[in-house]
Amino acid sequence: MAVCTVYTVQSLNSTCSISTPNKTHLGFQQKQVVFYTSSKKSNKRGGGGITCAAADSQTIVIGLAADSGCGKSTFMRRLTSVFGGAAEPPKGGNPDSNTLISDTTTVICLDDYHSLDRTGRKEKGVTALDPRANDFDLMYEQVKAIKDGIAVQKPIYNHVSGLLDPPELIKPPKILVIEGLHPMYDKRVRDLLDFSIYLDISNEVKFAWKIQRDMAERGHSLESIKASIEARKPDFDAYIGIILLPHSLTRCIDVRLLFDHNLPVYPQKQYADAVIEVLPTQLIPDDNEGKVLRVKLIMKEGVKFFNPVYLFDEGSTISWIPCGRKLTCSYPGIKFAYGPDAYFSNEVSVLEMDGQFDRLDELIYVESHLSNISTKFYGEVTQQMLKHADFPGSNNGTGLFQTIVGLKIRDLYEQLTASRAAGSLQATKA
């Protein structure tokens, strides 16, 4: 039976959205009247509703893409710490929830949009990386709803049981971070992102981290870890990391699938505003230990409210070995590089660090030579790094660049909010 509803919105300076049982969302201005008809009953995985959010307090959405075990959780802990306050799972909720909530940020894990549980994937012979194991329609609808100020009932994928658990309520935060395998895969979701990051961990390093974690913390054998890495590789290459060429015979079925769904045939990282690339060191010839890392921060030029960080002189090409009187460096030393480059035909600036710090307090010396780092006071990067000295990567470029990206996101959030507030003030005056 068709339902017809009339909404009149009274509040000033607000943007309103309607989440309907037939999954439609509309954005409209205050004092408009909206007619809405639907013949469908509420979707069991998410309900409907109407919410108005002040234009200057809308949620900003950040996407963080990476494979499993690539440091997303660590990055998220660094990011939420920049905003202050600890991030915790929803109070009184499912103990296996993947969500982390702090005063300013809510981090949701896109694994929650798996449409197939562990058994379902096994039966269908697909991995969690495969788009067919994920519900992109629901992902889009719910991220859009949150961005528009509407709370949603988000499903939960339970990593302990491998089942899809009953949903949990997610209220619109100031900053929503969507982290997981596919935040930039579906164009509709990608277009909702105010800023996007890709953690690009080279295979050698990824294997070293995963083996270390899964053996030490999860009791897996070396053979089983290697087997699981190998099993994931084709789908990781196809859907997350590698360029899929249409003429590739071995993967042509995947290309058709992507075209059929109007999805990108190139990897997600080409869309990222910032990429943190982690590679083996070049300071130790033929290093295969994977302990010393070479890390690149690739920053897209021309992104609104995001000014790339630079070393010494913006736009120049710089190579810098800071070891000496002000920075203690043991073998193999530390090397920084900075300069302009091209990345998937985008103009970018790249800041690179190879090596590791001996003394974290001396990082202030390096910090003082970096510009556009969006700190609020001298030494804030060093302070953040010292605060989380026990996090993985705190002595190298992974921790340093994750911290800097966290500060850049805070700055972007503040600029975006200020610009929206200015926009709505103008609209009120007009």
Ligand SMILES: Nc1ncnc2c1ncn2[C@@H]1O[C@H](COP(=O)(O)OP(=O)(O)OP(=O)(O)O)[C@@H](O)[C@H]1O
């Ligand atoms: N910067 C780093 N340097 C060294 N090791 C790291 C770094 N980041 C992460 N690791 C290693 O990788 C493991 C996984 O990190 P983390 O839990 O942050 O990743 P994740 O992407 O959230 O993983 P998952 O998706 O599987 O939960 C850590 O336990 C640690 O061993």
Ligand SMILES: O=C(CO)[C@H](O)[C@H](O)COP(=O)(O)O
């Ligand atoms: O790629 C992954 C992202 O975290 C996981 O492997 C996927 O979510 C499936 O989880 P599980 O292995 O617990 O069933």
